[in-house]
Structure formats: C-alpha cells, structure tokens
Amino acid sequence: MDLLCNAYSNASDYDEEPPKRHRVCTLPKRHLHFASPPSLLDHQIPGRYVSKRQRTLMAQTPAPPPPQPLPLPSPFTLSGSLSDADIPHNILSLLKCKANGHQRPNLMSEKLSATLQGHTKAVNAIHWSPTHAHLLASAGMDHMVCIWNVWSKNQKKACVLNFHNAAVKDVKWSKQGHFLLSCGYDCTSRLIDVEKGVESQVLREDQIVGVMKFHPDNSNLFLSGGSKGHIKLWDVRTGKAVHNYNRNLGPILDVEFIMDGKEFISSSDVAQSNISENAIIVWDVLRQVPLSNQVFTMILLNQVYAEAFTCPCVRRHPFDSAFVAQSNGNYVAIFTTTPPYRLNKYKRYESHRVSGFPIKCNFSLDGKKLASGSSDGSIYLYDYQSAKVVKKIKAHDEACIDVAFHPVIPNVIASCSWDGSILVFE
Numbered sequence: 001m002d003l004l005c006n007a008y009s010n011a012s013d014y015d016e017e018p019p020k021r022h023r024v025c026t027l028p029k030r031h032l033h034f035a036s037p038p039s040l041l042d043h044q045i046p047g048r049y050v051s052k053r054q055r056t057l058m059a060q061t062p063a064p065p066p067p068q069p070l071p072l073p074s075p076f077t078l079s080g081s082l083s084d085a086d087i088p089h090n091i092l093s094l095l096k097c098k099a100n101g102h103q104r105p106n107l108m109s110e111k112l113s114a115t116l117q118g119h120t121k122a123v124n125a126i127h128w129s130p131t132h133a134h135l136l137a138s139a140g141m142d143h144m145v146c147i148w149n150v151w152s153k154n155q156k157k158a159c160v161l162n163f164h165n166a167a168v169k170d171v172k173w174s175k176q177g178h179f180l181l182s183c184g185y186d187c188t189s190r191l192i193d194v195e196k197g198v199e200s201q202v203l204r205e206d207q208i209v210g211v212m213k214f215h216p217d218n219s220n221l222f223l224s225g226g227s228k229g230h231i232k233l234w235d236v237r238t239g240k241a242v243h244n245y246n247r248n249l250g251p252i253l254d255v256e257f258i259m260d261g262k263e264f265i266s267s268s269d270v271a272q273s274n275i276s277e278n279a280i281i282v283w284d285v286l287r288q289v290p291l292s293n294q295v296f297t298m299i300l301l302n303q304v305y306a307e308a309f310t311c312p313c314v315r316r317h318p319f320d321s322a323f324v325a326q327s328n329g330n331y332v333a334i335f336t337t338t339p340p341y342r343l344n345k346y347k348r349y350e351s352h353r354v355s356g357f358p359i360k361c362n363f364s365l366d367g368k369k370l371a372s373g374s375s376d377g378s379i380y381l382y383d384y385q386s387a388k389v390v391k392k393i394k395a396h397d398e399a400c401i402d403v404a405f406h407p408v409i410p411n412v413i414a415s416c417s418w419d420g421s422i423l424v425f426e
Helices: 002-009 029-034 038-044 052-060 089-095
Strands: 076-078 112-116 123-128 135-140 145-149 157-161 168-173 179-184 188-193 198-204 209-214 221-226 231-235 240-245 252-258 263-268 280-287 296-305 313-316 322-327 331-336 343-349 361-363 369-372 378-383 389-394 400-405 413-417 422-425
Touching: 123 400, 123 413, 135 168, 135 179, 135 422, 145 179, 179 209, 188 209, 209 252, 221 252, 252 313, 263 313, 313 361, 361 400, 369 400, 378 400
Parallel strands: 123 168, 168 209
Antiparallel strands: 076 157, 112 422, 123 135, 135 145, 145 157, 168 179, 179 188, 188 198, 209 221, 221 231, 231 240, 252 263, 263 280, 280 296, 313 322, 322 331, 331 343, 361 369, 369 378, 378 389, 400 413, 413 422
C-alpha cells in the first residue's frame, strides 16, 4: 500500500484532474460553503495541486491597469463673454464716452442695478477695469478671482480664475488691456492675461501678500505689501523686485502712490508692531538711473499719523493735495500730501462703523464724494468738503468691505461684502 500511495502522490503534471486521494477534504462540513474558485484557492493553500491548464489560464490573465490620477481642475474657466457685444445700447454709449468724470453732472447712486453671485466666501476686494469698463474683478476668500461682465444680458460671470491655492486678498487691473494682478495667502502675486487665460508672471515672496498697487505712470511696476511688514517694488517684465522697503513695520495693510508716483504712502498694523508712529508713513521714491533700468531708491520722509489706531485703507484725492485714511476708530481721517503731511484735526468723516473689518473707502471721479463701506453692511456717501453724510445705502446683510466708483460712469458704484455678495448701484 505504501508503494501505491507514493506512486499516486507523484502523479504527472499532465493529469487534468488530481488523484481522488487528494480530493478528500479534512475540514469540517460546515466550512464547505466557503470554498473559493480553484484559481483563488491555489494561491491561498501552499502545496495545492495546479494543473497545466490552470497554470496556462493564470499566466494569460492580464494585470490590472495602474490607477489613473484624477484630472486637475482648470485654473481658467470661461463661463460667459468678456466682450461688450451684448450690453444694452444706452450703457454701451456711456462706456464709450471718454469725458472726464469731473466734467459730468453730479449724479448720485440710488437704485440696485445688478447682483453678482458666485463667490462662496467673503469678497476682499473689487476693481473696475480702466480700459474695458464693463468688466469688474473680485477677489475672494474662496481662492477665486472672478471677472464680471456687469451689464451683460446673458451670463454676468464672464470667467473664473483659480490660479491661487489660498485666499485672494487683493486684485487690480492693469492699464495694459486684459492684464490682471492678484495676490493672497499663498505668498504670491500673479499677473494674468485674462484674454488668453494664462499666467504671465508668478512673483513669490516669503510673506502673505495683502495689497498691491500699480505705478500710476508705468504699468510694468507695482508695489506689494505683506504680513511681515516688507514692501517691494516689482518689475513684471523681469519678475524681480527692484527695491525693498523695510523698516520693522507690522503687516502692511495698504499702499498708495502720490505726487505722480514719486512718493507713496504705506499703512501698517500698529496692533502687532506696537509702535503707533508707524501706522502711516510717506516714502520718497527717487530715480537713480534711467527709467529703462527701473532701479529706484527709498528715503523715509515722515511719520504722519500718531494715533494708536490701525488704518486698513489709504486713498489719495484725485485732484487736491490730500489723502484720507480709514481708521479703526470708526472714522476717516484726512491729511495733506505735501510736507509736513499734516492731519486735519478739525475734519473727519464719521458715521459708518469699521469694527475691526478691513473696510475700504474711495473717491468719486469728480472728487466731490467719498464712499466708505461699513460693518453694518451699508455704503456711506460723504460730501468731501463738508464731511457730512449725503446718502446711506443699505446694501449687504454682513459687513460691506470694499466700494469702487466706476471709472467712466459717475453715478455707478460697486460694493462687496463679507457674505460673498457683490452689488452694483446706479
């Protein structure tokens, strides 16, 4: 019997079925219903008999394909049109009129013209295009920059830019056509060709970039200010900072060119720097070499604001030698733009509320009105000369962060809110 057993145990691989002696299962019968297909069981039980046919079938089974990576969302989504082709004729005729704002009638924004919905979080900044005045750009905490064709009869959201991978703090149109500059929490400033949907430059810093401003006479230059108190002058043609302005400041909240771009104002967070005289500083930008080289140097001129309030916004007057600063003391202060940069202690714009929000303000085209957002969601319109409130517009349910007068039509004003909404009044 032992010889017979040994003979059967060495059966040839060419047998199609294993010997009956090996088909006897020693497991309890209650386990029989768990039996797997032969090919799977062959891999689970060492020494299991595998016929030649089974081995051939197993060798022919193709390996599963590697998992495919998920497609990345496009950074540029065109959902409407950037053209002014479908804008109503009466609006289009106003947009094409090149008369200066201060030569227009003194009109007042009254009725709601458009509600722009698309951001899912707070909107930090808005800016009208100076060259294509039917377009409005917005920067949101949802990482998006949206371009709005405000008076379009069809889709008002023209396109969405998702080039940033963190919240976007500021956005500015260039005077050179469809170019848009944006910055944010991803420590970058990005110049985008909106017409082509591509990035022209990505300028990286070692700080959160909170604010930018193009030079008034040269759109190749812009200032940036960030969370570490550094201010840089950039040249978009080279993608490099041509000068740094550092003075151990708190986070930079705003910058503004004055004196035809020969000087600029910076506002910094005094709560973090704990030095109130650093709240507002005027810097002198002196040209050292021919303009084509874009090399400038900086000389500190003066500290002009000694109150211990943070100023989230500074704006120059379009015609007068003056600039204003939004204060967390719930008022807008006014200063001269000529040395010694005096604060007007007898005139301030106060009725709105700031309440710690980064509330911005702006002048009208003719310089006769000053508009400010407010933490109560309203837009406050002040008479520039008397500092009195001439109109209050209840706009948003949450804080109104930014207001922007239209660059051509004097009675049009846009606003954005902490609730993610954007409104246009005319």
